[in-house]
Amino acid sequence: MIRKKRLVHREADGRRIPGTWRHAFINNGGRYYLTDLFIYADGIVDAWEPLTLAEFERKLACGWVATELPEGGQASAHALAVWKFGAPATWHTPEQLLAEVRDTVEELNGRPDSTDRCLAAVDRFMADRTEANRLAVREAYFAIPENVRHYALGDMDLKDWPLRVLAAGVGGLDEVAEEEVGREEYEEAIGYFTERQEWGSAAGPDADGGLSSVHIPHSFPAASDTPDKSALRNTYPAPVAYEGTVYPTVTHAYWALSTPDPAARAAITAADTAGTARLLGEEAARHGDWERTRTAVLGRLLRAKFDQHPELAAVLLATGTAAILYDDMDDPFWGDNAGRGRNWMGRLLELTRAELPAPAGQAPEPRAPLGR
Known part of the structure; x- marks a missing residue:
């Protein structure tokens, strides 16, 4: 990383x-x-x-x-x-x-690395459990540098064990444990990935007052005619008009507005990808009060994004009253990061959702509390 x-x-x-x-x-x-x-x-x-x-x-x-x-x-x-x-x-x-x-x-370049490609292969396998898709997971897993594979799932307890088992298949060799994978182990790994996929959807009551949660995992979303929850990420390619400038993504806008340097702001706005915009923004001079104002600025940018893109607002409203858990692997202030971060992005999305008008003909649902 x-x-x-x-x-x-x-x-x-x-x-x-x-x-x-x-x-x-x-x-x-x-x-x-x-x-x-x-x-x-x-x-x-x-x-x-x-x-x-x-x-x-x-x-x-x-x-x-x-x-x-x-x-x-x-x-x-x-x-x-x-x-x-x-x-x-x-x-x-x-x-x-x-x-x-x-x-x-x-x-x-803001593109998926070998770990991201492996996890995407797992998603394809879980959607269509063919042997060809499992073998694609195996190939993608072994394409991850060996010394970083155990970080791929971000699981401090199991490390990459579920990936190794899925890659090996029933009767195959877990090359780390040097043991043959049995049917029971394999089904346990499938269960792990099933729970991982369902973690962000309506998972039932939790300790925060009976609310379900929606997990927005770290990803590299692409524009779609039928956007899913990846459209809630700041890197989603949805142009945002704000204070007379059109930015390619919320990420471009956030980092451009973080600097008083006009040249740096122009370069960030013109960056080819959201990842490059972030890198340029992190290198640029920062407004002296940015730490104090950045949350309010991002909140206004989110409102602009969802006001200007009703199809994306519908995705956010479809989360209902669920708590939103947003991953940002580089920043524990913005990301939930498996409970280790402060999840301010998730909170801002919940606040934005509360401010959006309900679809025509639909009574507004009770709003989820902002904090977690």
Whole structure:
């Protein structure tokens, strides 16, 4: 996952290319140098020199970007220290590091990474449980870098166990547990994904006064003639006119309005994707009172979105009185994030829903309380 404090950019052909960085070792003539590996949205990787992804793959294959460190090897961090490796342990193979870099490029562009693609394959399987769809889950699961697979479900207890079982199938091998998957285990995994899908729908009374909940998972929604609950995400491609400017998404508008810099605001508004708009916004100068006013600004943007798009307002109204749980993996202030966040986006959606007029001929339902 991209960390906010690791956001960088470079200029290319008059464009500002967002990126991020991570640590890596360069093997230069048998000496290992701890350095920064810069990864950019256009697929350029800077490892002491700009490289395409294909060139970076070759640097990994020949060991110039090192994923193995020899005992007794000479190491250096420029202007900081020199040392020898004692009993080095590394966490990547060349293939794993390349896969993580590819995922980072997808994230920087606001596109699904390997984990997102795997979870989408699970959804397709659950909708149509054919062997071909299960095998597609298996392929997508093993496309996730091995060292991050156990984070794929965001489940602190089971880790990726349900995914491993589904990928293996009845009679197949769970390669982590090194055990054959039985029918009972397989059905338990299917039950897990069934509950996961139903978690956000009317799940019955809860501790907050008998209200059901609707889960808005982290996703990369696309415009649709028949929008579903993904249309409630701020990244949904629904243009929003606000104070004389039309923004491609609520995300574009929120980050553009966060900065007093006219050039930065224009660049954010023109960003190709909501993910790029967010990256540019996080790098730009911020209004001094933004922390105090941002919730009110986002509330007004949501009202504008649903006022201007009745078909999306219908999706929000269809949630009834349910509490809305909104995932934002990068920000626990806005996201519920499996109960670990403050869920302010969910609360604002509930407030917006309460302010929307009921469809013609329908009596308004009792409103859900704003807090949870």
